[in-house]
Amino acid sequence: MILSRIILGLLALAPMTGYDLKRHFDSSARHFWAADKAQIYRTLARLVEEGLAEIEVIPGAGAPNRQLHRITTGGRAALEAWLRSPVEPHADRDPFLARMFFAEHLSPEAFRALLAGRREEAEALLAHFERLRAEAAEATDRGTRMRLATLANGIAHARAELSWLDETEKELP
Amino acid sequence: MILSRIILGLLALAPMTGYDLKRHFDSSARHFWAADKAQIYRTLARLVEEGLAEIEVIPGAGAPNRQLHRITTGGRAALEAWLRSPVEPHADRDPFLARMFFAEHLSPEAFRALLAGRREEAEALLAHFERLRAEAAEATDRGTRMRLATLANGIAHARAELSWLDETEKELP
DNA sequence: GGCATATAGTAGATTTATCTACTAGTACAA
DNA sequence: TTGTACTAGTAGATAAATCTACTATATGCC
Numbered sequence: 001m002i003l004s005r006i007i008l009g010l011l012a013l014a015p016m017t018g019y020d021l022k023r024h025f026d027s028s029a030r031h032f033w034a035a036d037k038a039q040i041y042r043t044l045a046r047l048v049e050e051g052l053a054e055i056e057v058i059p060g061a062g063a064p065n066r067q068l069h070r071i072t073t074g075g076r077a078a079l080e081a082w083l084r085s086p087v088e089p090h091a092d093r094d095p096f097l098a099r100m101f102f103a104e105h106l107s108p109e110a111f112r113a114l115l116a117g118r119r120e121e122a123e124a125l126l127a128h129f130e131r132l133r134a135e136a137a138e139a140t141d142r143g144t145r146m147r148l149a150t151l152a153n154g155i156a157h158a159r160a161e162l163s164w165l166d167e168t169e170k171e172l173p
Numbered sequence: 174m175i176l177s178r179i180i181l182g183l184l185a186l187a188p189m190t191g192y193d194l195k196r197h198f199d200s201s202a203r204h205f206w207a208a209d210k211a212q213i214y215r216t217l218a219r220l221v222e223e224g225l226a227e228i229e230v231i232p233g234a235g236a237p238n239r240q241l242h243r244i245t246t247g248g249r250a251a252l253e254a255w256l257r258s259p260v261e262p263h264a265d266r267d268p269f270l271a272r273m274f275f276a277e278h279l280s281p282e283a284f285r286a287l288l289a290g291r292r293e294e295a296e297a298l299l300a301h302f303e304r305l306r307a308e309a310a311e312a313t314d315r316g317t318r319m320r321l322a323t324l325a326n327g328i329a330h331a332r333a334e335l336s337w338l339d340e341t342e343k344e345l346p
Numbered sequence: 347g348g349c350a351t352a353t354a355g356t357a358g359a360t361t362t363a364t365c366t367a368c369t370a371g372t373a374c375a376a
Numbered sequence: 377t378t379g380t381a382c383t384a385g386t387a388g389a390t391a392a393a394t395c396t397a398c399t400a401t402a403t404g405c406c
Contacts, residue, residue, distance in 0.1 A: 001392075002268055009275035019354050032271050034264030036394055041355065064354050064400060080278050087290060088268040091207030095175055095261040098205050101323045102182035104316035105253050117260060142345070143277035149341045150274045153334075160333035161326075168322045172315070174362075192384050209364055214385065239384070353402075362393070372383075 004043050004052075005082040006033055011053060011071040012079060018044055018067070028132060028147070031125075031154030044069055052078050111172070119165050126158040177216050177225075178255040179206055184226055184244040185252060191217055191240070201305060201320070204298075204327030217242055225251050284345070292338050299331035 010016060010024055018041045025035040047053040052075035058066040071079070096118050103111050133151055136144070183189060183197055191214045198208045220226040225248035231239040244252070269291050276284050306324055309317070 002266075002271060003392085006271050006274075009271075009278075012275070012278070017354070019352095022354095029271075029274065030264075032265070032267045032274065034266060034393095038356085038395085039393060066354065079275070083272055083275060083279050084283060087272065087287070090266075090268050091203075092205070092265050092267075093175070093207060093263075094205045094265075095263050097323050097326060098175060098179050098182075098202075099256055099260065100326070101179075101202065101205065101320055102185070102252065102256060103319045104314075105182075105185070106256050110257060114260070141277075145345060146276045147274055149345060150270050152340070153270060153273070153337050156333045156337045157330055160329045164326050164329045167325070172318060172322060176362085190384070192382095195384095211365085211386085212363060348406095350405085351403085354400085356398075358396090358398105360393100360395075362391100364391070365389085367388090368386075370384085373381085374379105375381105376377100376379085 001043070002088060003033070003035055003039065004047060005079060006035075007040070007043055007047065008052060008071055008075050008079040008082075011069055012076060015056070015068050015070040017069065027128075028151075031129065031157075032150065047075065051075075112169075115165060115169055119162065122158050122161040122165065126155065126162070129155045129158060174216070175261060176206070176208055176212065177220060178252060179208075180213070180216055180220065181225060181244055181248050181252040181255075184242055185249060188229070188241045188243040190242065200301075201324075204302065204330075205323065220248065223247075285342075288338060288342055292335065295331050295334040295338065299328065299335070302328045302331060 006029065007021060010021055010029070016024075018037070021040050021044070022035070022037050025033060025040070044053065048055055048069070051072060053069045053071055056068045056070060058068055096114070099114060103114065106114065129151055133148065133155070136148060136151075179202065180194060183194055183202070189197075191210070194213050194217070195208070195210050198206060198213070217226065221228055221242070224245060226242045226244055229241045229243060231241055269287070272279075272287060276287065279287065302324055306321065306328070309321060309324075
């Protein structure tokens with residue numbers, strides 16, 4: 001499963017709790033992967049079972065314990081093996097484009113609203129990405145520069161989407 | 174399920190067999206939805222159960238019968254209700270970007286190969302889209318123009334990906 | 347004081363999607 | 377004549393993802 005390898009990759013950056021991971025998936029990893037909370041915890045449990053990660057329980061004074069997950073040597077090996085394996089086929093599923101494809105069944109107003117909603121989303125996404133990029137310090141090491149390049153990919157696509165919206169709104173008023 | 178509504182949309186264009194639908198998902202609908210053959214047939218069966226589509230069996234002379242699926246009045250209503258409902262949240266999952274994010278664990282050669290593979294894919298996709306666009310006659314009706322705009326979206330993103338690759342290969346040789 | 351939000355995690359069910367392996371005939375080419 | 381690819385569909389298992397609903401505590405706000 002790809003999710004398990006992404007989690008290993010994140011744990012290789014720093015030991016984390018399930019909650020920490022969820023925050024990563026909602027911010028820095030948002031442009032390439034989404035993960036449900038339940039799925040993250042389940043996957044972590046499996047990684048521990050397989051010996052690819054281990055748990056250090058940090059007792060919360062009163063508060064619930066934190067289970068800090070740390071990648072093991074075996075985990076690092078599994079991560080690297082995955083990175084060297086053939087890239088999984090990728091087929092995007094975009095509910096907006098699906099609607100666009102059949103939008104002839106919509107009234108002109110409803111159609112314009114559809115495009116407006118997409119624009120709002122794309123703008124929010126672009127703002128999110130640019131905030132992330134601004135937060136990042138200058139890229140010194142190769143790892144950071146690669147993560148920034150991944151972010152640049154999200155920015156490029158968000159901008160492409162906005163340009164396409166400009167054109168489309170002109171073409172199909 | 175979104176897939177069922179997309180299938181209704183395609184059936185609204187013309188009555189089709191499961192096989193015909195599969196071909197659509199692999200060509201004209203490829204930039205926004207992928208569907209497994211088994212999933213298509215299962216979904217068709219459900220649509221018939223729900224009265225949203227009906228089957229006309231076309232006996233094959235010797236060859237297996239074709240089950241032509243035709244959208245019903247109820248099916249058209251369901252399609253339009255879906256189009257008017259709020260757009261489903263969309264979170265893309267891109268295995269390539271996931272690897273890119275952790276590519277510091279790769280050797281420089283393996284990293285270059287990763288980018289080269291992505292470039293090949295993007296070029297093939299762009300060629301596929303441009304072939305589709307060339308095949309299409311001039312857009313006269315609104316429906317065709319909307320489908321062409323959907324295609325233009327795919328083209329815009331394929332081009333954005335190629336530009337990003339150009340930059341990234343310069344930035345991270 | 348009461349409420350919302352963030353932290354941290356668990357449990358179970360259901361829905362979707364994918365994988366594998368079949369049947370069966372047609373068309374075409376080496 | 378054997379093999380490959382295409383058309384058309386079925387069956388069952390497994391994997392992955394999502395939804396819903398819980399338990400707790402801490403922190404800050406009005």
